[in-house]
Amino acid sequence: MNVQAPIELTSAERAEKLQGMGCKRKRVEDIRFTQGKGNYVDDVKLPGMLFGDFVRSSHAHARIKSIDTSKAKALPGVLAVLTAADLKPLNLHYMPTLAGDVQAVLADEKVLFQNQEVAFVVAKDRYIAADAIELVEVEYEPLPVLVDPFKALEPDAPLLREDIKDKMTGAHGPRKHHNHIFFWDIGDKDGTDEAFAKADVVSKDMFTYHRVHPSPLETCQCVASMDKIKGELTLWGTFQAPHVIRTVVSLISGLPEHKIHVIAPDIGGGFGNKVGAYSGYVCAVVASIVLGVPVKWVEDRMENLSTTSFARDYHMTTELAATKDGKILAMRCHVLADHGAFDACADPSKWPAGFMNICTGSYDMPVAYLSVDGVYTNKASGGVAYRCSFRVTEAVYAIERAIETLAQRLGMDSADLRIKNFIQPEQFPYHAPLGWEYDSGNYPLAMKKAMDAVGYRALRAEQKQKQEAFKRGETRELMGIGISFFTEIVGAGPSKNCDILGVAMFDSAEIRIHPTGSIIARMGTKSQGQGHETTYAQIIATELGIPADDIMIEEGNTDTAPYGLGTYGSRSTPTAGAATAVAARKIKAKAQMIAAHLLEVHEGDLEWDVDRFRVKGLPEKFKTMKEIAWASYNSPPPNLEPGLEAVNYYDPPNMTYPFGAYFCVMDIDVDTGVAKTRRFYALDDCGTRINPMIIEGQVHGGLTEAFAVAMGQEIRYDEQGNVMGASFMDFFLPTAVETPKWETDYTVTPSPHHPIGAKGVGESPHVGGVPCFSNAVNDAFAFLNAGHIQMPHDAWRLWKVGERLGLHV
């Protein structure tokens, strides 16, 4: 044989070339983003496109006596000014929310929060639109304002929602007051009461998780384009869930769903802000339908921070019952939830408080009880999951603060208290007292690794010395050690308990192999920076032996992508990631039949080897996936249909439960209240790791948001309901200078029910980070018996703590 054989690569070498799961593949998206060639909504430019802008309420609560649009309409370049009166005949002045409430598209007779949408001006460009909104004259009659949720249910509290004042049964049962939205509870109330009655120690605190906002760098925006001839609407928008938006638009506009094309192009961050449907979308659609030309709507930052979806605003009275040696016996928690003027929470339908019932955390306890009252106030609506699964960050904050205050009351080290109460590895799948079945975990291992990494015991010794030095007046700094051991619940979710507007929360993938062996795959999710174009291709590369560089991932076009519920709540990997693996495996099964036919053996005689099927015992006899792809189009076996593609709609059997151990070391200057993060260590267990580079990036970003939320971010209202600080001057987004440096680490406990064992990671660092920072602050003051210190921990508030404790003499 004179022909030189090609150099054959080993299996490991071939696997490496695929850039499949587990490798730090560089991102496909970056090629365009680094060159300014991303395609975001405001980049969409259509012939004849108009621009819409809102007239907004200056009052938090007022009756609208009159709206005079005549001067605005007379301004050259103005095409229309819409008010509720124009939308009423179309029955579009209200729209349904995802929480079973309705929300005013344009204020109908009264306004319920400052900056509420009152009129929609449509003009030739954004400059004329801005001029025109100044010319719309609205006369208001101010009404008493309700800002404090604790006063919402008082007998003489002002009536906010006149539109539903006679409707005393809401989407989640009876309403006990005109400002009451729902009461929801879960768990064993009597059993919990009994456990508390018998406990040695009861630890009770009210933890407020203040109102914040996801504030992605790109605000919410859309372009609506109605083709009146075809009767088709195309809607480009910053949608985290484009398919859901299409269904919603169809339901409220009456346009058939197949004549609506929703396109979510590149999205400049979402963090939960871009899940819901907003007045701007509806008004742009209506204007385009009425005028027959494309209409763009882009909110500015002030509008974004003050109107489109706040997060949190939970007031959580949290109790733990324990034995005197620190075994937790029960948890009881009541939440007062401030939902603003409309209940526009983006939760699965059956869960008015999201998955707040994950609040027993990482700890084994026999019994618990959770109850939640939702109320209306004169604030913007929302209650979205800001970089977390639904209300999970609130739940984790409650339990991780409660563990700390219990430890203090017991006189125990809080790390030891956690270790003593951890759910043990052999208890998984673990049935938590509030209903969830945790899939897998190894908490003691993660905790030990984290404690060793930070040198926990030495830190405590150092802290003790510093406290003595502080008491002696030798230093003006307090050292705090923050711990958070969190368990998330993500990947919503199984159809048995999760739906949005009646649509089960599955997700999907469709994979098509072309004759030459390259692939296009589409999913029902939508990346907003998570790098789906890179990571889904890695899953397929490993499953099918096709190089990731030969795989194109496409999301966001509802005409081509299979239906899915979108990207939020860390659900993409648990749902669409699973669908991707399952669809790939369907293809692989067919490929095996084709390979057997080509190699003239039985399927059972073949084994998979990275990128090929080979005959067992005869490794030189094989067919690569590329060869099989060609054959599937060229010479498929008899009785097998040609082509090589598959689709999977994946209904997850359970949620996934990522967890982690975080440690923070902080030094607080008591004279200014300025807190400096000396060290932050984050150990995450998200199961199987698809791309460690992207995971690390997600953790960095989530921790930075957690830092911002805990240490200063806040949407604040004054007593008149004026929203304070709705700009990036006041709303705390840290720069590179303030942001701490992050240390990341991991353990791997695969999910037993997920096809590739992955759990999702995007939100863990935010969920676990916030209590870690808050615990560090609280820990710094704990030896002075400060009691629980509410967030945000900005400088003046920490200075006030020092003032209260008499530290400023």
Add this chain to the structure above:
Amino acid sequence: MIPGSFDYHRPKSVADAVALLVKLGEDARPLAGGHSLIPMMKTRLATPEHLVDLRAIGDLKGIREEGGDIVIGAMTTQHTLIGSDLLAAKLPIIRETSLLIADPQIRYMGTIGGNAANGDPGNDMPALMQCLGASYELTGPNGVRRVAAREFYQAAYFTALETGEILTAIRIPVPPVGHGYAYEKLKRKIGDYATAAAAVVLTMSGGKCTSASIGLTNVADTPLWAEEAANALVGTALDKAALDKAVALAEAITSPAADGRGPAEYRTKMAGVMLRRAAERAKSRAKN
């Protein structure tokens, strides 16, 4: 956020700029770096009908030494101030302060004159100029007059500038060689205005403070020159008792607003803390 309409003028000389401002009256605003004015125009809190852009006037730029003074053209940017060797040698506190203003991009555009003349109590240069005993050259239809920085500020956004007048230069007496200095600014993040800030310039001899001057930023509706507080330092070794006294005197003249940076009592106390820290750092830098 879109500004209202206006006409734009770009004069090439101070005389042309003054003539325009006189002619256009109250409807016109001079435009320097624009990073205070343009955001106000975008929210329509300011709606000038004419903008007179001073950027093309070469005479308004530059830093030079004249007699015992440093003279800085009003349109000199913070970026230029930071890079100036002359200032580094003679007035290093200007560099220290400039680095704490806004962020890198804004420092390329923001000017010392705009920062000083705008009358925003949050700006850093006014208190520093008061601390340094600077005077402002105001050029108007009747020629040039000089107003001391310590007498220039009347209330928030109200200054001694008359309609038609432009702040054209700032004249700063050079402090003695070996002086100690510090600008201490507490802020929530880069890009924020001060919660409170203090500028201190002092001299030391034989272990005693021989002169001192103090300016305070953003703790009243004007910058504050804390004369009595400074006097309390002179003749002392800047020991704790002296600093306590100066801090108390400085705190007494503040009247800050409550805002997202904190309640009034906090900002008053922070003025004191910044003063104490600035004085201590100035002392450590002073030649004795």
Add this chain to the structure above:
Amino acid sequence: MAKAHIELTINGQPVEALVEPRTLLIHFIREQQNLTGAHIGCDTSHCGACTVDLDGMSVKSCTTFAIQANGSSITTVEGMAAADGTLSALQEGFRMMHGLQCGYCTPGMIMRSHRLLQENPNPTEEEIRFGIAGNLCRCTGYQNIVKAIQYAAAKINGVPFQEAAE
């Protein structure tokens, strides 16, 4: 108000246009010149997503009028790669070090870093953090952006890039 005639250079190309005096530079670049790399993030000059290079300065184009740029030379992120499509050291660094996620701040971040490295070719980590403090990123936590700039600095200086131990 009458439109004004302006002439300037953008990415090396001469440009003439009529603009309303109030036209913001960001809108001029994005809508009249169809260069959509620079973005609006905050409207108030805090986020830096609109940063372009103007006569050797990093400038927030949402707080600058196009008419102020009359006679200037502007570089946007679209002008950073070589004519043959080769990415600049910074663009490559951002990709190699995972210095971006959603990509919205990236053009502004790259333009600011570009000027930073022109002025300080070998910055320390602290200098980088201070130098990009006019640019907000909501996704990355900045750590990998710092590395991206260090990567680019090393490449421009012709020295091997070594990641600092964490």
